[in-house]
Amino acid sequence: MTRRGFLQWLHRFVWGAWGFFGLILLGRYLTPGERRRGLLQHVAKADEIPVGESRLVYYEDQPVLLIHYKENQWVALSAICTHLRCGLSWNRESERITCPCHGATYDLNGNVLSGPAPRPLPRFHPYLRNGFIFLERIA
Amino acid sequence: MKYSKNWDLKAIQRGLGILAILLAGWVAVTGLLATFYLVPSTEKAYESIRFLRTRVFLGDAIVSIHAWGAALLILVSLLFLLIILLRRKYLERPKVWIWAVLGFFLLMNQDLTGRILPFHQTAYWQVTRSLEALSFIPVWGPFLRWITQSLHGITQWTYLRFYVLHLLILPGALGALLWCCWKGWAQEIRENTFSGSRAEVASRIAEWALLSLAFLATLALVFPPRYGRPVDVLHPYEGAKAVWYLVPYHSIARFLPASLGGGILAAMLFTLFLIPWIDGGKRPTLAKVWMIAVVVLYGLLILIGG
Numbered sequence: 001m002t003r004r005g006f007l008q009w010l011h012r013f014v015w016g017a018w019g020f021f022g023l024i025l026l027g028r029y030l031t032p033g034e035r036r037r038g039l040l041q042h043v044a045k046a047d048e049i050p051v052g053e054s055r056l057v058y059y060e061d062q063p064v065l066l067i068h069y070k071e072n073q074w075v076a077l078s079a080i081c082t083h084l085r086c087g088l089s090w091n092r093e094s095e096r097i098t099c100p101c102h103g104a105t106y107d108l109n110g111n112v113l114s115g116p117a118p119r120p121l122p123r124f125h126p127y128l129r130n131g132f133i134f135l136e137r138i139a
Numbered sequence: 140m141k142y143s144k145n146w147d148l149k150a151i152q153r154g155l156g157i158l159a160i161l162l163a164g165w166v167a168v169t170g171l172l173a174t175f176y177l178v179p180s181t182e183k184a185y186e187s188i189r190f191l192r193t194r195v196f197l198g199d200a201i202v203s204i205h206a207w208g209a210a211l212l213i214l215v216s217l218l219f220l221l222i223i224l225l226r227r228k229y230l231e232r233p234k235v236w237i238w239a240v241l242g243f244f245l246l247m248n249q250d251l252t253g254r255i256l257p258f259h260q261t262a263y264w265q266v267t268r269s270l271e272a273l274s275f276i277p278v279w280g281p282f283l284r285w286i287t288q289s290l291h292g293i294t295q296w297t298y299l300r301f302y303v304l305h306l307l308i309l310p311g312a313l314g315a316l317l318w319c320c321w322k323g324w325a326q327e328i329r330e331n332t333f334s335g336s337r338a339e340v341a342s343r344i345a346e347w348a349l350l351s352l353a354f355l356a357t358l359a360l361v362f363p364p365r366y367g368r369p370v371d372v373l374h375p376y377e378g379a380k381a382v383w384y385l386v387p388y389h390s391i392a393r394f395l396p397a398s399l400g401g402g403i404l405a406a407m408l409f410t411l412f413l414i415p416w417i418d419g420g421k422r423p424t425l426a427k428v429w430m431i432a433v434v435v436l437y438g439l440l441i442l443i444g445g
C-alpha cells in the first residue's frame with residue numbers, strides 16, 4: 001500500500017467511525033428513557049387514600065393504579081389492561097385488579113390470573129416520603 | 140387523435156401527477172396555517188384545535204381542507220403508483236420507481252403522524268391501534284416506536300415527536316425527494332400536459348390550482364372531518380381500528396401468529412419495491428401476476444378488518 005493509499009483509507013475510516021459514533025450519540029439523545037429511569041414523580045398525598053382503597057394517578061401521562069392494600073403497604077401498577085387497553089380497577093373484596101371490558105383479572109404483582117390479557121401489567125415502585133407518594137418506573 | 144390504450148393510461152398518469160402536486164401544495168399551505176394555532180401538548184392540543192375550528196375565521200375550513208387534501212393526495216399517489224406498475228414503467232427508470240415508492244412510504248408516515256395531532260378520542264385510539272399494528276412490522280415498527288417513544292402508549296413525549304415528524308422532518312424529507320429526484324419528472328409531466336407560451340402555461344396551472352382548491356373547500360364544507368370528544372385513555376371506543384394501511388397487520392393475526400404474519404406481509408410489500416429487478420423484462424406475466432396478487436391480498440386484508 002502506498003502512503004497515499006493509506007492516507008486515503010485512513011481518511012475514510014476516520015469519517016466513517018465519526019459518523020458511526022455520531023449516530024450512537026444521536027440515538028442516545030433521542031432515548032430519554034435511559035435518563036428517566038430512577039426519576040421519581042410525586043403522584044398523591046398518602047393520607048388521602050385510606051387502607052384498602054385505590055386511586056388512579058398519572059406517571060408521565062400513563063395511568064397508574066395506586067393501591068393502599070395494607071397499612072403503609074402500597075402497590076402501583078399500570079392501570080391499562082394489556083389486552084385492548086381498557087382502564088382497570090382495584091377490587092377490594094377479591095383483592096384482584098379487574099378489567100371491565102373482557103374480564104381479565106390480575107393479582108397485586110400484576111400477573112395475569114384469568115382472561116384474554118397477553119402480558120402482565122408494568123409495575124412502578126411506590127415510595128413514601130414526608131407523607132407523599134412518589135413513583136418510579138421499573139425497567 | 141388516434142385511440143390507443145397505452146396513450147390513455149399515460150394521459151391519466153400525467154393528470155394524476157399534476158393533481159398530486161397541486162394537492163400537496165394545498166395540504167402544505169393549510170398545514171402551515173394550522174400550526175399558528177395548534178399547541179403541541181397532550182393537555183392543550185384538543186382545546187387549541189377546538190378553538191381553531193370554532194372561533195377562528197376560516198379555521199374549520201383550513202383544518203378540513205388539510206384533512207381532505209391529505210386523504211385525496213394519498214388516493215391520487217396510490218393510483219399513480221398502480222398505473223406505473225400496470226405500464227411497467229419501472230423498467231425504463233428503476234431509480235425513479237424506487238424514489239416514488241419511498242415517497243409513498245414517507246407519505247404514509249406523514250399521514251400517521253398527522254392523525255394524533257387533533258388529539259380527540261377517535262384520533263387517540265386510532266393511533267393507539269396503529270402503533271399496536273406497527274409492532275408486528277419488522278425493522279420499521281420497532282424503529283418508529285422507539286423514535287416516537289410510544290412503548291408505554293401515547294404520552295406527551297410521543298405527541299411531541301409525532302408533531303416534529305409531521306411538521307418538520309417528514310415534510311423536509313418529502314420536499315428533498317421532490318426536489319432532487321422528481322424535478323425532472325414533474326417538468327416532463329408539465330411540458331407534456333400543457334402546451335403554449337410561459338404565460339399561458341402559468342395561467343392554466345393557476346386555473347387548475349384554484350379549481351382544486353374550490354373542490355377541496357366544497358368537500359370540506361359538505362363533509363367536515365370528525366370532530367371527536369376529548370381523549371379518555373381508560374375507555375377505548377367500540378370498534379377502534381388502526382389506519383387503513385395498517386389494518387392488514389391486525390387482520391392477518393387471525394390466521395397466523397401476529398409477528399410472523401406481519402413479517403410476511405411486509406416482505407411481500409418490499410418485493411414491490413424491488414420489482415424492477417425481479418421483473419427484469421424476462422417474465423412479464425409472472426411479475427404482473429405477483430404484483431396483482433400482492434395488491435389484491437393487501438386489499439382483502441383491509442376489507443376483512445382486524
Ligand code: HEM
Pocket residue numbers: 163166167169170171173174177188201202203205206209210212246249250253254255256257305306307310364
Ligand atoms: C403532505 C402530506 C401531509 C399529510 C398526508 C398530512 C396529513 C394530516 C392528517 C391526516 C392530519 C389529521 C387531520 C384530522 O384528523 O383532522 C393532519 C393534521 C395536521 N397537519 Fe398535516 N399532513 C401533511 C402535511 C402537513 C404539513 C406540511 C404541515 C405543516 C407544516 C402539516 C401540519 C398539520 C397540523 C398543524 C395538523 C393539526 C391540525 C389539524 O388537524 O388540521 N401537515 N395532517
Ligand code: FES
Pocket residue numbers: 081082083084085086099100101102103104115116117
Ligand atoms: S381490554 Fe381488558 S380484557 Fe380486553
